[in-house]
Amino acid sequence: MAKLQTPRVKNWTGTLKKIWQYLSRQKRLLIVIFLMVLLSSATGLLGPYLLGFTIDRLDSDASTLTLLLVLLAGTYVIHSVAMWLHNYWMIGVAQRTVYQMRTDLFRHLHMLPISYFTKRQHGELMSRLSNDMENVSQTLNSSFIQVFSSILTFIGMLGLMLWISPLLTAITLTIIPLLYFGMKWITARTGRYFKQQQRHLGELNGYVEETLSGQRIVKTFSQEPKVQLAFKERNEQLKHAAYWAQVYSGFIPKLMNVLNNMSFAVIATAGGLMALKGGITIGVIITFAEYARQFTRPLNDLANQFNTFLSAIAGAERVFEVLEEDEEAKDEQDATQIVSIHGELRFEHVSFGYGEDEHTLRDVSFHARPGQTIALVGPTGAGKTTVTQLLARFYDPDEGSIVIDGRDSRSIQRTSLRQHIGYVLQDTFLFEGSIRDNIRYGKLDATDEQVERAAQEANAHGFIQKLPQGYDTLLTQDGSGISQGQKQLLSIARALLADPSILILDEATSSIDTITEIKIQEALIRLMKGRTSIVIAHRLNTIRRADQIVVLQDGAIVEQGSHQELLAIEGAYADMVASQFTEKPQHA
């Protein structure tokens, strides 16, 4: 991935507009801030003027002088207070904006289809939320006000200069086109490097996240040198892009400086020549030189801000990129909420593939009456988990339909449908937090008693009590501290608490030892009673009792029927059962 095309900041004005949409929500406060900036800039200009005025009258009488000093003190106080206020408020505006953008980003992620996440690195997405937003935050904090006050000061200065000497002002202003072309040259380069820098930063973040998550494997395989090398590669790419971004953007203040110095020199020379001809006095030259210095300062500030500004635009663009990803397909217009589900379930000629030319499921049809248990069996990769994913509408079938209680599942709102489906997934996932909170995830308003009862039924109560802090034991994200099997027990308890109408058990007990499994079998049977259940398991004795067994191979159904029926036809299922029991231990 050494030399990819160099990305540019695609759409400046578009990105700016979008940021403005966020800012404009606080329009009123922004107006107040603007007024305060006006006040502080005005008092900022007034101060030096009054100071000069006072100095000229240092030898006048005490009362005049006192009045002037009091006036000056007032100006200074107002200046400081106005400045403090606009800073204070602006930080609020900026942080609220950043907060809103982060929240929107997060919320939007939840609306994206599952397929979005299977193609992205977690760390890369995280980088958008942290590093890219950080750039936006820094810019908003300071640049906004800087821009205002710089423009105001600039206008003020310009007015004063014009008033003193229009000709000299015109000469001074000759630096503006130079400035324009210089900036144009620089920004043509910086934009693309900033964009590159943020992208490489994201990639680095992604790599770090992935390898740190898999640290155990890195270690046991002694692959530290390998990941260090791969990290180094990404680190170098980042350094390269960041270096050029910094160099080019570093030119900006230098450009300002040279123009500043040049205008000083120009004023000295041109002013000197004009003075020779008697057009102006020396005093004017000095005032002018001083003003010219002060007048380029706001421009200088602006230029400096431009730096942060560029990297912020690059960052914001990456954030908006995610925000503009298509959401999980919208529910169909006439899709409704459902209050309850009986649990009649029908797959009608369902075909589905994750990609273009894959066929994970082909023409799958089966029917479950309310309360029935359907077992899905078959070799790995046969499409069992895919069936359950279609049921929860993580994906929709390419062909055929899924009918629930007589209605096409596409006519039911996704969230409404999922509310009635309980899941115990193959990959148990627990959150950082207490054990209690993790079980309660199944039903957020459950009482402590309900949580403990669910844990008891899932046979998890025993081990939880042995933990140092019992139900309040904190689980770390990588789940160290409790075993895989215990995690499965917790996720069963979580599903028990959720009390769904349709239950999906995808290898729910694969890491649980068989004795414990028998103990929770009863709870599972109780759990499945009155609910339509779909069970995936490799240990065949756990699914014997199913009302119907569906045998999948390569995405297609090869057999279906009850345990007895399938044994009778002596097909694939009978084979599997035989293989499991041929190795049946001899009598002792």
Add this chain to the structure above:
Amino acid sequence: MISFLKPYRKAAIIALVLMLVELAVELWHPLLLAHVINEGILAEDEGAIWKWGSIMIGISLLAFASGIINSFFAAQVSQGFGYDVRKKLYDRMQSFSLTAFDRYSTSSLITRVTNDVIQLQNIIFMGLRIMMRAPLMMIGGFIMALTVNVKLALILVVVTPLLLGFLLFMMNKGFSMFRRVQGQMDRTNGVMRENLMGMRLIKAFVRSRHENTRFISENVQLMERTAAALRLIETTIPVLLLIMNVSILFVLWRGSFHTDANIGEVVAIVNYATRMTGAFSVFSMILSTLARARASAARVREVLETDDPAEQQQPGAQPFEMRGTLAFEDVSFTYPGQSSPALSQLHFTAEAGQTVAVMGSTGAGKSTLFQLIPRLYEPSAGRIRLDGKLLSELSLESLRKQIGYVPQESLLFTGTVADNIRWGKEEATMGDIIEAAKQAQIHETICKLPLQYDTIVGQKGVNLSGGQKQRLSIARALVRTPKLILLDDSTSALDIRTEQRLLESLKQVDCTILMITQKVSAAQAADQIVLLDDGHVRAQGTHDELLKRSPLYKQIVQSQYGEEATGTDG
């Protein structure tokens, strides 16, 4: 942290010198203006005006050139520094033992490698370009004011140290506040990461709203803490301005009423005071960056200086050839921070070439036992011997190189199928990889993938079923032709047929195999079964022996095959 700058000393010095050139030009300009006035205008000499004017333009260009070159050197120092710190951090993380690693949350480590380092880079870049200017300006102004009139400038003598003290106080306060900001950033990132990892579950349980609330509460904290820290820092400039301006008023007041100072001296001192004010405000901006950078530096240092006794090997440990006899001698282990032991007094031996099945209930300590073998953790008591030698005396690298570990949760990395298998052995040829894939019973499945061995898997890759992932991670372990294979319930998602074929092909491999399993069918083919219960070895022996001796084992068999399997009177 400063030591990271050492390699860039030359570049840093050049950058600083160039900055001083710029500064000098700026200070020289007013003097040149005086020449224009004195020798040109007053002497009515047009030539002198041209002469001094072109000198002014010339040195402006000189300053510009220095500025541009400064950009290159300053960027080189700060980016080089950032690169080195990131590298050192990541290397350090890689050298952590799991005990040290578990102390940090993953998201916190990630923030430290990226965000914190950026804060540090910022301050360095700034330092090499403008930082020196402000203090120089301040000191210069201060001295000049004193030489003009000590009595008048007395107020500055009082105020300057006060202001410096105030700035230092603010910086310290800002430091602790920014530290909290970075900490909160970790937590916010943590929620984000968790959500990305558990998105399927969140969607299945329809918990988006709940997660949003959770995120918002962290996000609000982040907003509030950032705002509080920034507001504190932003208070400095207005306060500073006010104090300096009031001192100017004081100078004016004293100048007119109380001393014999002339107007010229008053003007000069006021002039210097305003310049100092300007310098002070730049200074406070630098301080805010500095406070933030200091907070980040502390977090970076924390990782670099983590005290981590484990993961060390005996000096002079040599690479060795493993035969594969593994002996546990009264081994006990307690996880850091937990009170009850996960393993106690474990005692058993696996002979070279044997297959040992480890069984036991959920939480009995099976996976913990496995983690001690590649020394992910060190036993709290007892000894583990490999081929008669203490594990801790062996070369860690050599030890791990000869172990093929297949974890319970099969984790793949973003990359192609071939890359993931090659992960086990860098120098594996395509032939080796295919051979390993065949042994792991995954070759046929791979051939059906869109790009076969070049298909991308991992976080950014295609959908693989649980069983497919497990077999890929088994292939990854097999490709290194290990002398010791650790299978941590790694066949749980496989159907019986595939599992049996896999176990069959493993028998052909010349090595010791330790396998955690729940299935009696898998265990009975083993040479030995170790039955764990609550961290103790409850029984050990062959399937037949255990069936006779161990009620617990009998129970397990019954749970899988029903009553008839064990006979009625054993």
